[in-house]
Amino acid sequence: MTLSTGHSAALDFAQPEPPDLSSGKYVKLWQGPQHPGITGNMSLELVLDGDTIVSCKTHVGYLHRGFEKLMERRTFIQNFTVVCRIAVPEPTFNEYLYSHAVEEISGIEVPERAIWLRTMNLEMMRLASFLMWIGGQSGAFGQYTVPNWTLAYRDYVLDLFEEMTGARIYHMYIVPGGVRAGLPDGFEERARKIMKGAEKLLDQIERVMFNNVVFKARSKGLGIITPDMVDPYGIVGPNARACGLARDIRKDEPYLAYDRLDFETISGNEPDAYGRAYLRLQETRQSINLIRQCLDHAPTDGPFQADMPNVLHWKVPAGETYVKAECTRGEYGYYMVTDGSEFVRRVHVRGPSYTHAIAVMERLAVGTNIADIAGLMVSLHTYPPEIER
Amino acid sequence: MNLRDLLSPFFVWQRAFEKPYTSIRPTIDRPGAPAYRGFHINVSEECVGCGSCHSICQNHAIDMVPVAEFEGRTGDSGLRPRFDYGRCCWCGLCVDICTAASLRMSNEYAWISEDPDEFHFTAGIDDKPWQNNEHGYRRAEGYHLYPPKRIEMEMLSPDVSVQSFEEVARGYSEAQAKLEADRCVECGICVATCPAHMDVPDYIHSIRDGDYEKGLQLMYRTNPFPATCGRICTRRCESVCPVGILGEPVAIRWLKRFIVDQVDAQDYQRILNDQIIESGHRVAIIGAGPGGLSAAYYLRKKGHAVTVFEAGETAGGMLRYGVPSYRLPDADLDKDIAYIVSLGVDIRYNTRIGKDIEFEQLLQDYDAVFLSTGLSVPSNMRIQGEDHARVLSGLQVLADVASGRDPGIGRQVAVIGGGNVAMDAARVSRRLGADVTILYRRRIADMPADAEEIHESQEEGCNIVPQAIPVEITTADNPQQVSIKWGEAEMVQDPKGGRPRPVLQEDRMHTDTYDCIISAIGQGSDLDFLSKENQQQLAIEWGKFTPGEYQQSALQKVFVGGDVANRTADAISAIEDGHHAARGIERLLNPDEFTTTQTDNTGELT
Ligand SMILES: Cc1cc2nc3c(=O)[nH]c(=O)nc-3n(C[C@H](O)[C@H](O)[C@H](O)COP(=O)(O)OP(=O)(O)OC[C@H]3O[C@@H](n4cnc5c(N)ncnc54)[C@H](O)[C@@H]3O)c2cc1C
Ligand code: SF4
Ligand code: SF4
Numbered sequence A: 001m002t003l004s005t006g007h008s009a010a011l012d013f014a015q016p017e018p019p020d021l022s023s024g025k026y027v028k029l030w031q032g033p034q035h036p037g038i039t040g041n042m043s044l045e046l047v048l049d050g051d052t053i054v055s056c057k058t059h060v061g062y063l064h065r066g067f068e069k070l071m072e073r074r075t076f077i078q079n080f081t082v083v084c085r086i087a088v089p090e091p092t093f094n095e096y097l098y099s100h101a102v103e104e105i106s107g108i109e110v111p112e113r114a115i116w117l118r119t120m121n122l123e124m125m126r127l128a129s130f131l132m133w134i135g136g137q138s139g140a141f142g143q144y145t146v147p148n149w150t151l152a153y154r155d156y157v158l159d160l161f162e163e164m165t166g167a168r169i170y171h172m173y174i175v176p177g178g179v180r181a182g183l184p185d186g187f188e189e190r191a192r193k194i195m196k197g198a199e200k201l202l203d204q205i206e207r208v209m210f211n212n213v214v215f216k217a218r219s220k221g222l223g224i225i226t227p228d229m230v231d232p233y234g235i236v237g238p239n240a241r242a243c244g245l246a247r248d249i250r251k252d253e254p255y256l257a258y259d260r261l262d263f264e265t266i267s268g269n270e271p272d273a274y275g276r277a278y279l280r281l282q283e284t285r286q287s288i289n290l291i292r293q294c295l296d297h298a299p300t301d302g303p304f305q306a307d308m309p310n311v312l313h314w315k316v317p318a319g320e321t322y323v324k325a326e327c328t329r330g331e332y333g334y335y336m337v338t339d340g341s342e343f344v345r346r347v348h349v350r351g352p353s354y355t356h357a358i359a360v361m362e363r364l365a366v367g368t369n370i371a372d373i374a375g376l377m378v379s380l381h382t383y384p385p386e387i388e389r
Numbered sequence B: 001m002n003l004r005d006l007l008s009p010f011f012v013w014q015r016a017f018e019k020p021y022t023s024i025r026p027t028i029d030r031p032g033a034p035a036y037r038g039f040h041i042n043v044s045e046e047c048v049g050c051g052s053c054h055s056i057c058q059n060h061a062i063d064m065v066p067v068a069e070f071e072g073r074t075g076d077s078g079l080r081p082r083f084d085y086g087r088c089c090w091c092g093l094c095v096d097i098c099t100a101a102s103l104r105m106s107n108e109y110a111w112i113s114e115d116p117d118e119f120h121f122t123a124g125i126d127d128k129p130w131q132n133n134e135h136g137y138r139r140a141e142g143y144h145l146y147p148p149k150r151i152e153m154e155m156l157s158p159d160v161s162v163q164s165f166e167e168v169a170r171g172y173s174e175a176q177a178k179l180e181a182d183r184c185v186e187c188g189i190c191v192a193t194c195p196a197h198m199d200v201p202d203y204i205h206s207i208r209d210g211d212y213e214k215g216l217q218l219m220y221r222t223n224p225f226p227a228t229c230g231r232i233c234t235r236r237c238e239s240v241c242p243v244g245i246l247g248e249p250v251a252i253r254w255l256k257r258f259i260v261d262q263v264d265a266q267d268y269q270r271i272l273n274d275q276i277i278e279s280g281h282r283v284a285i286i287g288a289g290p291g292g293l294s295a296a297y298y299l300r301k302k303g304h305a306v307t308v309f310e311a312g313e314t315a316g317g318m319l320r321y322g323v324p325s326y327r328l329p330d331a332d333l334d335k336d337i338a339y340i341v342s343l344g345v346d347i348r349y350n351t352r353i354g355k356d357i358e359f360e361q362l363l364q365d366y367d368a369v370f371l372s373t374g375l376s377v378p379s380n381m382r383i384q385g386e387d388h389a390r391v392l393s394g395l396q397v398l399a400d401v402a403s404g405r406d407p408g409i410g411r412q413v414a415v416i417g418g419g420n421v422a423m424d425a426a427r428v429s430r431r432l433g434a435d436v437t438i439l440y441r442r443r444i445a446d447m448p449a450d451a452e453e454i455h456e457s458q459e460e461g462c463n464i465v466p467q468a469i470p471v472e473i474t475t476a477d478n479p480q481q482v483s484i485k486w487g488e489a490e491m492v493q494d495p496k497g498g499r500p501r502p503v504l505q506e507d508r509m510h511t512d513t514y515d516c517i518i519s520a521i522g523q524g525s526d527l528d529f530l531s532k533e534n535q536q537q538l539a540i541e542w543g544k545f546t547p548g549e550y551q552q553s554a555l556q557k558v559f560v561g562g563d564v565a566n567r568t569a570d571a572i573s574a575i576e577d578g579h580h581a582a583r584g585i586e587r588l589l590n591p592d593e594f595t596t597t598q599t600d601n602t603g604e605l606t
Helices: A067-071 A091-106 A112-140 A145-165 A187-210 A213-219 A227-233 A273-297 A353-365 A370-379 B003-017 B052-056 B093-097 B174-182 B189-193 B200-208 B212-220 B226-232 B236-240 B252-262 B265-272 B290-301 B330-342 B359-365 B394-402 B420-431 B451-459 B532-537 B571-589
Strands: A027-031 A043-049 A052-059 A319-327 A330-338 A344-350 B040-042 B062-066 B079-084 B103-105 B120-122 B282-286 B305-309 B346-348 B368-371 B391-393 B412-416 B435-439 B463-465 B468-475 B482-492 B501-514 B516-519 B558-560
Touching: A027 A370, A043 A353, A043 A370, A052 A353, A067 A344, A091 A112, A091 A319, A091 A330, A091 A344, A112 A145, A112 A187, A112 A273, A112 A319, A112 A370, A145 A187, A187 A213, A187 A273, A187 B003, A213 A273, A213 A370, A213 B003, A227 A353, A273 A370, A353 A370, B040 B079, B052 B062, B052 B093, B093 B103, B174 B200, B174 B252, B189 B200, B189 B236, B200 B212, B200 B252, B212 B226, B212 B252, B212 B265, B226 B252, B226 B330, B226 B571, B236 B252, B265 B330, B282 B290, B282 B359, B290 B305, B290 B330, B290 B368, B290 B571, B368 B571, B391 B394, B394 B420, B394 B516, B412 B420, B412 B501, B420 B435, B420 B451, B420 B516, B451 B463, B468 B501, B482 B516, B558 B571
Parallel strands: B282 B305, B282 B368, B305 B346, B368 B558, B391 B516, B412 B435, B412 B516, B435 B463
Antiparallel strands: A027 A043, A043 A052, A319 A330, A330 A344, B040 B103, B062 B079, B079 B120, B468 B482, B482 B501
């Protein structure tokens, strides 16, 4: 498949002349890092002309927890309990990619049942994360009803996680070798009920949030990503799909059970905040559909863990690999190097926010106004914690 | 702007009438899910204190602390996990690895206390409200953090094994040994249980590292018979290995054997590097069995001149004349003995104390004496007619075969007894071409023989008749044969709670005729070489010594050990007795230099 974006020579990367602050014409304003939202764990150094942004510089470093380094000092089994913390709203992708990288290097084959349970877990994660995002997007434009609905409903999805994995946020369910348990009794029935409710909720949200003059007025035309920006900026996920590119790792390079699931890559043709939001709404519905398919197909018995060595002195052979998966924001990747010892040599975690919240944000912010900056940032669906591992 | 977009948002009002999401009393109305990873529960009765939970916890949230009520329990370190909730992240890895499945989590997640010290607690010992919670995280069935099954040892198939005296267990390949060594959780409970306190986790570790020379060095610190014990040890270590609680214990014996099999006998001198500085003291040892030779090894290392008096013509004691070579090939026993002898141990063969040299003489000529003469006298069945010429003793049959003599058992053989000697006699008889019936008083489950031995003897075609009590031996029509009258037994519960007793059923008697009957119901000591006076002085009861500290007898110079002085009567106990006596003799000879923590010439603890 060729996915040429028609890279445009017209795209200008030249650094603009910095505004002359001594002219008295501009005001400098910092958004974050004390801003109490997901957008606020990093800071934007904004220069304003009136309330129009003329330059935006991003600063990170407020959330650096050194996970990649911590991992070098913990054994392979111990790390799976650490990685979930890298991206708080979407821990599962870290669990999966960490485990998958270790499995690739060690040549561990994960059993069928675990493959399905992992797939379902990842889609449940996408669902929970999208619900939180929808609330965030609505709230960022000053509409606080929808966040109450979606965050509360996300808790029902977290209930499912709690049942399935033993925890609501840091599930620690996907482990090298498979998963930690099969599904508890009655899970399927409860999951289907919650999926049904979620679908109803999304319909209501479509009426309230999307068919809404205010939301439309504020989001349409905001933060337009043109196809020629996609590759030079490394834009992935819904941010890329909304401008018409049908790129989805689940479809293009299927992993886990995705090649056996019935779904299409969703792409749009409105590359602004509204278009991206609408695309995510559809992807939320898609996740519900995929969870149902997993419930239909996941084997209910058989092993859910490969034969493992004694993890107390597990040495993974020397090797390296890059593994990736489609999280809610696009390609999430783990690059791992091992040296044959009981510890990982180096892990590099690459989440999509790295570009979306830094380079892309700096470009798209210019020309918008101060009230839209949080809404714009949410519309790129950024998670500062994954920028700073 | 279209009108729909203006009106549509007012739909929110409809939701005003829906049930709220929130609960008023969340911790009461909404308990944690059945598999929630909440506060820890430890069923401390089931926990064995292996410390695997402590080893796996990346947060060092678990300390293993002594708990008085469990100290001294067999197969139990006496320690229990103490949790520091200032550190725990509730990952549950400790639960996943728990070898006894005693550690769980409750679904309780709210805990408020004014006393910060409360969050540091020994689960299952300090009373906590969730201790009996029915729900909470448990390790799922089928989920393992170490392989529960052992690597199977390749064995000769029974139809091949009965054809010859070739060793049945073929030994692990390097790859197999490494996989098996991987299963060890390094708890050390085996070390405490092994009579010789062998450093099992460390020598297993040396297999994982592929450093077999190190492994050999570690083994010789406590046992100069590793090739032997790696084959025939009674392995009490394996019976307490916590990996065996939910799965199969680590094959400690086979791993020990693997290490020895990797090292060439010629390299022992270089690897073990036993430097001997002569002390000028002279020690006599009676009996060249494992007890005597173990003492000889450790005494020699201390520089004492050691002379071993052995009645037989070779060394090894019952390991040579009892244990059949399909379990312990001569070459492997010789490997162990040769190294001991190479340190300058003088063995006087064909020299029976009491006949060739008097015991009193030794007391005069030597600074100390270690006595380890074993059990050589077969016990009587105490039934009529047992002195019949066609009633042989198991020990005699085994000794004949070991010495290359034909024991003349014939084609139809009955073996009486249920211990290891009976199994050996039966399997040896099978190899000599006989049909074998084993008569045992109680049930198969009650047999004192190793379960593996029972299983293998059955596989090799021995027919075990349990609950069969011999009553009388009679002459058969054919003078080359013998008849046995035996009766069926019912197991009767002991009113005092002891093990059930077999009771003869007079109305269910049988008489069978065999070419010979091999009696193997136990053996006793032969201490006639000691004068009546010595016997009294040495406080012998029921043919056994009861040694004091460091195996010292009531005669200051005389130390005793091995089968004549312990209740376990196996090779490893004899080996440890010998080692221990060597320490005692060292204390006697060099009281000023003696410390309870002895080190060898490399400074390592011995
Ligand atoms: C058939 C059989 C199978 C066994 N299987 C196992 C097994 O699988 N695993 C295990 O751990 N144990 C086994 N044992 C037990 C084990 O062999 C003994 O526990 C061990 O050999 C005892 O060692 P020891 O040094 O006390 O005595 P012994 O090995 O009996 O050695 C005593 C030595 O002293 C010599 N001696 C005796 N009297 C005199 C004297 N007056 N003067 C000079 N020398 C004398 C004897 O000739 C003999 O060489 C088995 C025993 C038998 C009989
Ligand atoms: S739950 Fe995890 S962090 Fe807590 S004690 Fe167990 S292993 Fe350690
Ligand atoms: S792992 Fe289990 S058996 Fe071992 S000490 Fe911990 S709680 Fe006890």
